[in-house]
Amino acid sequence: ANKINEVLTEIASNLNKMKDDNLDLGRAFKMDTEIKVVDIIFVTADKGLCGGFNMATIREVRNLIKDYSARGIKVNLRAVGRKGIDYFNFQNVEMLQKEIGVSSAPTYEKASHFITSVFEDFIDEQTDKVVLVYNGFKNMLTQELKVKTLLPIEMHCDAVKVSDSMMEIEPEDDERDVLDELVKKYVEFNMFYSLIDSLSAEHSARMQAMDNATNNAKQKVNDLTVQFNKARQAAITTELIEIISGVESLK
Template identity: 30%
Template sequence: MPRAHLPREKPNREQKMAVGNIKTIRTKIRSIGNIKKITRAMEMVSAAKLRKVQERLMAVRPYASKIAEFLTGLAGRVQNLDFPLFKARENVKRIGVVLVMGEKGLCGSFNSNMLRFFNDFQKKHPQPLDLTAIGKKTVDTARKIPLTPVDSYVALKTDVTFGEIQGWTNKLIASFIEGKVDEVWVLYTEYVNAVTFRPRAVKFLPVQTEKKEGGKEEGSGDYEFEPDPAQILATLIPRYVQTTFHRLLLESMSSEHAARMNAMHNATDNAKDLVTSLTLIYNKARQASITKELLDIVGGAEALKG
C-alpha cells in the first residue's frame, strides 16, 4: 500500500525574508571579521613604527635641549651680537610657515586638528605667507584651501636623514636671510605620550634666546672658549636650527603613528562589539527559523492524523 505524503508547501514571504535576513547577517559578520583583521594588523604596524620613531625622538630631545642651552649661554657672552638669524625685524610683512601634517589618513582627528590649528594661526597672523608643506596630507590640504606651497615634501620617512633635514633648513635660512620672509614658523604636533598629542606653533626664525628673571641668559655658565664665542656661535647656530627642526618632525611623526594606532585599536574594538551583537541577532533569527520549521512539521503531522 503506497505511503501517504504531505504535500510540500512552498515557503511563504515571511520564511523567505527570514532566510534572507540570516544570509545577510552571516555575510555582515564575515565582512566585519575581515575588517577587524585589517585594523588589527594596521594597529600592530603603527605600534612598531611608533616605537621606532619614539626611540629617535627620545634620543634627539636631550641633545636639542642641551644645544639650545649652550647656544643661549654663548649668545649672552658675545658683545654686539651681530648674526642674521638672531635679528628680529620690527615690521613683519611676510611670514614663512612650515606646516607638518600626516603622510596618510586613518589616524582619527590628527590631520583635521592640525588643519583647524592652521586656520586659527592664519587669523592671528594676517600677513601674506609662504607655505612649506611637509607630508602628503599637507599638500592635499593646500590644494583644497587653495594655497600653493613654495616648497613641499610628500615622502616623510620614518628614518629621515640628517642630510635631508639640512637641505630643508638651508632653504628656510636662505629665505629668511634674503628677506623673502621676516619670520619662519613651524606648525607641528607635539608628542606627549601614546594618547596625548597637541598642535603647536613655534617661531623657528629668528632664533629665540631664553632669559631667566633678572635678564641673565639661561645656560651662561663659567666656561673658557677656544676659539672665541663668536666663532663657535657661527658654527653652532646652523646645527641648532637643524637639530630643532629634526626634533619637531619626529614629534609630529610620533604623534601621527600614535593617533593611527589608537584609531585602529578603537576600530578593532568596535568591530568586535559589532560582531558580538550581530552574532546574537543571527542566533536569535536562526533559532526562530528552526522553531517555525518545527511547528510547521508538527502541524503537518497533526493534519495527517486528522
C-alpha cells in the first residue's frame, strides 16, 4: 500500500508537470473539499477472549463520532467484525455497511468487495472523507491503534523527485482513468492490509489474554492449595488436642 501511494504521488506530480497547474486530478486528491459527510470504516474481531483488543477500536470510533458530530459532520459507520457490529447494534447506532466473517479470514477479494461501495460513494460525492480505524500488530505483547485517512489521499508533490522515464510515458488510456484505477487499487490494498494487520494483532492479543488467564488460574490453584493445607493442618491439630485431652481426663 505504501508503494502504491508513492507511485500515485509521483504520477500525480508528473501529470501536473505534463499539463497545466489547473489539471483536475479528481476527488481522491482534493484535500480542500468541505467535509460534510465522513465514512468511518472500523475493524474488530468476530470472536472475543482477546482482552481489550476490540474495545480499543470501539472507543476510538465513539470518540470520532463525538468529534465529527460536534462539528456538524454526518458520520456513516461501515463495520467489519461481529464484536463491533454487536456493540453498536446494542447501542442502537445505525451502520451503513456490516460484514461478518471478513476479519477472521481475510482475502483480497473480500477486501475489494467491501471497499468497492465505499470508493464509489466517494467518487459520486456521497461522502467527503473516508477514515479507517483498526487495532494493528506491533509485537507479540502490544497492539497499536491505527487511524488512517484513506480518502482523499494526501499528496506532497514538492517532496517528489520527478523521474525522467516517467515523463516519457504516454498512457494509451485517459490519464484520469489510469489514475482512478490506481486509486481504487490503493484503497483495496489498504483495506486488505488492515484486515491482515488486525488479524495478526487479534491473535497476539488472544495469546496474551489466554496466557494471563492460565497464569491467573495457576496462581488461584496455588492459593487454594495453601488454604486447603492450612485448614487440614488446623483440623489435625484440633483432633490431636481432643485426643490428648481425652487421655488426660481418663488418668
